[in-house]
Amino acid sequence: MxxxxxxxxxxxxxxxxxxxxxxxxxxxxxxxxxxxxxxxxxxxxxxxVADPNSPLLHEYLDALIAQGRLAPDAAAAAMSQVxxxxxxxxxxxxxxxxxxxxxxxxxxxxxxxxxxxxxxxxxxxxxxxxxxxxxxxxxxxxxxxxxxxxxxxxxxxxxxxxxxxxxxxxxxxxxxxxxxxxxxxxxxxxxxxxxxxxxxxxxxxxxxxxxxxxxxxxxxxxxxxxxxxxxxxxxxxxxxxxxxxxxxxxxGGRLQIRAPGRSEHESLHAEDNMSIEESRPVAEFQPKQPERSPRWESMATDSDGGDALRVFMALSDAEVSSMPLSRIEATGRQLTHAARLQDAAVLYERTLRVRGTGADLNNLRLAFALVLRRMGGFEPQSRALAQQVLAAPRSEEESKIAHAFVFRN
Missing domain, CATH: 1.20.1540.10 (Rhomboid-like)
Known part of the structure; x- marks a missing residue:
């Protein structure tokens, strides 16, 4: 090729x-x-060598002759080469x-x-x-x-x-x-x-x-x-x-992202109209068992974010809901810088699905929008995320960045 x-x-x-x-x-x-x-x-x-008595052999040679790829007088000699x-x-x-x-x-x-x-x-x-x-x-x-x-x-x-x-x-x-x-x-x-x-x-x-x-x-x-x-x-x-x-x-924009260690049935989806927070209610949380320290504290700061993502995906929704956003954002940056865009999308999608619609998630929405744009083919979802930021910007800078996503030519 x-x-x-x-x-x-x-x-x-x-x-x-x-x-x-x-x-x-x-x-x-x-x-x-x-x-x-x-x-x-x-x-x-x-x-x-093909059987010289095979009718298929003669049909094959006739086809070559008809297409000008074999001279008629050379057909007999060609039989031994098929x-x-x-x-x-x-x-x-x-x-x-x-x-x-x-x-x-x-x-x-x-x-x-x-x-x-x-x-x-x-x-x-x-x-x-x-x-x-x-x-x-x-x-x-x-x-x-x-x-x-x-x-x-x-x-x-x-x-x-x-x-x-x-x-x-x-x-x-x-x-x-x-x-x-x-x-x-x-x-x-x-x-x-x-x-x-x-x-x-x-x-x-x-x-x-x-x-x-x-x-x-x-x-x-x-x-x-x-x-x-x-x-x-x-x-x-x-x-x-x-x-x-x-x-x-x-x-179109149908997105299917496979999380590490999850089955195809448990894959994460985002549809064309992708209202990540609005389309998915926050899951009911199971009572959190007392622990000496939260499991998310074991999220290692490895170079590409892979170990941290594995820990994150093993957390319950309650744990994801309670952990500091700064840890999630740091892991997302590691994954993005390591060009692990699919993994970064998994991280952001789960966080937004679990933690709801608060304006405190705007930085994460913009990071998710950037990842989807870099992946290619998810422009509608990227703009949908930016529109959610525009609906409740926390600063002029957030508004400018989101505006650039929505109204980009």
Missing amino acids: IAKHIAGVVMIIPVGDSPNARITPVVTYALIAVNVLIFLLSLPLMGQ SSYDLMVFSRGLRPSSLSLLDFMTAMFLHGGWMHLLGNMLFLWIFADNLEARLGRGGFLAFYLITGIAAGVGDVVLRWGSPIPSVGASGAISGVLGGYFIWFPRNRVRLFVLFFPFIMRTINVGARWVLGFYLIVQNIFPWLLTGSEAGVSYGAHIGGFFAGAAAAMLL
Whole structure:
């Protein structure tokens, strides 16, 4: 995908992104494992010459001849070079001339070689975790498969009637990239740049610049210049990207933040109209058991706030309600400075939900608004928080900051 080689001396390849969601992206890892496993199980077929009497072999050669990829007089010699894996790809890949609903799914998990597989899995590993954190495991899996099918539709449209199959996860991954483009506009992508022997370094580039380059320069322009049968599934890439972007815009500001150690059922949510304090009544508190010292005093001041957050999430609502706001704000700053934005959002959301609507929470509301803006894709919620501050500002400075959030162009 965004990995380019020129004469063997120039290479630009993404190696990471930031900030990252602080979750274990189980579905992302599972998709990578399934793709790799299918490829490994297919290796024996790659070294096995296809049965010369197979009707599928003759259909495959006829397709190559019809597309001008094989001269008719070379068909006999080519038979010995076709592997059983080639025929499996031909039968289970996505062929516009012979459509099957099953092929839309199976084509997503087949690859043409090691480099094809590794390139796709690299992009899935880099970009998918933030979407999985936002959508949850089930939601992300549905997003991946649906945009993958939409990518297949795009491929069929641009290669209408072609008997040549397309395979690979890149269409579904393009859907992930489209969603990332909408939801995480302020993220940064780390690119490894090699211009041998002059440059060899890693640089950080805005996510929208990187993904825009992928869409326009690496797909739309080549498709316009070379057409749909250039050996790259431009239709799948373009269709998947736009499907992912459209899905992200339709899903809008729905926020799902997974707290450390909590189940999916206990995830914290904030909807588009997000009135955090007003929409959720303060929980009824259980009688507090006498303790020698409050448990929140064990919140360590570690460098990234992770230990303090784990202690905070283990506290009861009564303890969260009674602890000093300064300790919560300090942990929020640690998490934000460490680019643990998802964790900071968890901290702020729980505090606001538990402690109610007082004006003493204005600093925390503004900090939460800033975190949501940096995460990208949560502008309505960010403005809703600032509007709550504007309704009861405690100082002129608070009013100015909140006004900037609400009326920002």
